[in-house]
Amino acid sequence: MKSVSNATLLSAALFLTACDAPPSDGSQASAEPATDTMRMAALRDAAIASGFVRAEALAIPVDPARRDAGRLIFASTKMSLNQSISCRDCHLNEFGSTDGLPNAVGAGAVGHGAARMANSEGPILPRNVLPFWGRGSKGFTTFFWDGKVSVEDGKVVSQFGDRAPSGDPMVVAAHLPSVELREMIADTPTVRDTLVTEDVDAARTVQDELARRFADDAEIGPRLAAAYRLPAGKLAFGHVADALAAFIRDEFRIRPTRLEAFVFDRGQISRTELAGGLLFYGRGRCSFCHSGPYFSDFDFHAVAFPQAGFGKNGFGIDEGRYNVTLDPADRFRFRTPPLYNLSSTGPYSHSGSVVRVEDAIIAHFDPLRLIDTKDMSIRERADLYSRLGPASREPLPSALTDAEVRSIAAFLRMLDFKGPS
Amino acid sequence: MRSRFQPERIATHLVALLVGALIAWLALPLWREMVMGWNQERYGLLVEQCDGAMRDHYQAKQTAALAPSADGARALAASEIGLIICQDYDLHQKKLLQWGLSENELAQMRLRAIEARASDLQEVIETHEIRF
Numbered sequence: 001m002k003s004v005s006n007a008t009l010l011s012a013a014l015f016l017t018a019c020d021a022p023p024s025d026g027s028q029a030s031a032e033p034a035t036d037t038m039r040m041a042a043l044r045d046a047a048i049a050s051g052f053v054r055a056e057a058l059a060i061p062v063d064p065a066r067r068d069a070g071r072l073i074f075a076s077t078k079m080s081l082n083q084s085i086s087c088r089d090c091h092l093n094e095f096g097s098t099d100g101l102p103n104a105v106g107a108g109a110v111g112h113g114a115a116r117m118a119n120s121e122g123p124i125l126p127r128n129v130l131p132f133w134g135r136g137s138k139g140f141t142t143f144f145w146d147g148k149v150s151v152e153d154g155k156v157v158s159q160f161g162d163r164a165p166s167g168d169p170m171v172v173a174a175h176l177p178s179v180e181l182r183e184m185i186a187d188t189p190t191v192r193d194t195l196v197t198e199d200v201d202a203a204r205t206v207q208d209e210l211a212r213r214f215a216d217d218a219e220i221g222p223r224l225a226a227a228y229r230l231p232a233g234k235l236a237f238g239h240v241a242d243a244l245a246a247f248i249r250d251e252f253r254i255r256p257t258r259l260e261a262f263v264f265d266r267g268q269i270s271r272t273e274l275a276g277g278l279l280f281y282g283r284g285r286c287s288f289c290h291s292g293p294y295f296s297d298f299d300f301h302a303v304a305f306p307q308a309g310f311g312k313n314g315f316g317i318d319e320g321r322y323n324v325t326l327d328p329a330d331r332f333r334f335r336t337p338p339l340y341n342l343s344s345t346g347p348y349s350h351s352g353s354v355v356r357v358e359d360a361i362i363a364h365f366d367p368l369r370l371i372d373t374k375d376m377s378i379r380e381r382a383d384l385y386s387r388l389g390p391a392s393r394e395p396l397p398s399a400l401t402d403a404e405v406r407s408i409a410a411f412l413r414m415l416d417f418k419g420p421s
Numbered sequence: 422m423r424s425r426f427q428p429e430r431i432a433t434h435l436v437a438l439l440v441g442a443l444i445a446w447l448a449l450p451l452w453r454e455m456v457m458g459w460n461q462e463r464y465g466l467l468v469e470q471c472d473g474a475m476r477d478h479y480q481a482k483q484t485a486a487l488a489p490s491a492d493g494a495r496a497l498a499a500s501e502i503g504l505i506i507c508q509d510y511d512l513h514q515k516k517l518l519q520w521g522l523s524e525n526e527l528a529q530m531r532l533r534a535i536e537a538r539a540s541d542l543q544e545v546i547e548t549h550e551i552r553f
Binding site: 039042046049278281282283285287288291395398399401 | 466470473474477492495496498499500501502503504505506
């Protein structure tokens, strides 16, 4: 009798095993540690070949005194000509150094997160706030969505032309937000009449005033002067920007990740993460552009994301890199965003139009799935067709299933790390 | 003491064996149909994905040979990793063989996968017509 029951159990087990087929759309979500040595070795090799390095290899040491002065500058509204906004207002730790909103809200806004957009009078800016992870570390040389600060042939290229205030692109980038109208300067008639001239001298006028303020500040002035071994009266905006850059460079440096532990220290990886990693470097073709130590080639590419908000060029249009180069080939191209701490830096894309990482991945190969064209005006559809053109010429991934997209998202979460609290 | 091998007990066992074999013989096609039905979608997807990965690899190899470049080398490396999906396909196929499907039945499943996307007769014809 016992043998009959055993046989029945065995049959049932065999039947259930046979029925336990993987999901039809491709891969199994599994938190179980992967054991496939061939695939793990392939992923390690691919990550290293694509430029992945240990976090410690990217850090640039900073002067602690300058960093500490920069920390105070970062949180001070004195950086805004109207004293209405600080860097910290849009770069919050709780949102992974962004503001958690699709489009930034500039000078005059109050509150943080959704409250900032819902309850305040501040102007809505055309682009999504970029996170700071890795900014100014080794090899991170292209800044902002459209790369308006970059390094070419060893020289900093920016809107300062041949009068760049520093040879360090991070310091040059730190010069820009304080003179961006509506971002850190409220758009008032006086400002428009006296300062909106689109020349470097107007920027210098604003920044000389900001430097005076910081020099006169009872807390920041002495620290800044001591950090640069200068009397407070000799402090210039270059010192303010340099201290700010030192803070950002140190505070938002890349820390060790689970991927680093997997690649260099034989750490664990789940089966889903392994599948996602192999898709990232394989059929997904993600690493064509998301390569190098920061998972960005620092080049410019087009992805037909939905457009949220008014857009840099107005009426829901943002022509991206074209605004910097005026080269028609650059229309709708944006700098490849680095991928560290992706989980906490949403929403995604240059206009923050996509909330989930999975949708951001889908936008690369199936953008129409995220858009209801029937709800769009003829003009909006025409703009969409313009974006689809350059996007279709990018190295598009294979058609990925939803499970495969989820596994890539799981792999990307291996790039999360705990930043400053 | 009665023998454990009495003729009537042997006959009973033989009858049970025959009935069991008959049931197994009748159930086998049903079992195979069930395994095929259960695995058609997954197997069909793997057929399609492996086919795409092989095509990508072939094209990347050609491009790298005809016009060598860093981009081409990167595409080739990615397409090589992409071929891992064909190992998934092989493993799944071996599992189906283990569960009793024959090569003929696997071929039938592959055919279904190829034709699943055929929206009209012309596509079916193109799949099957002999070309010289």
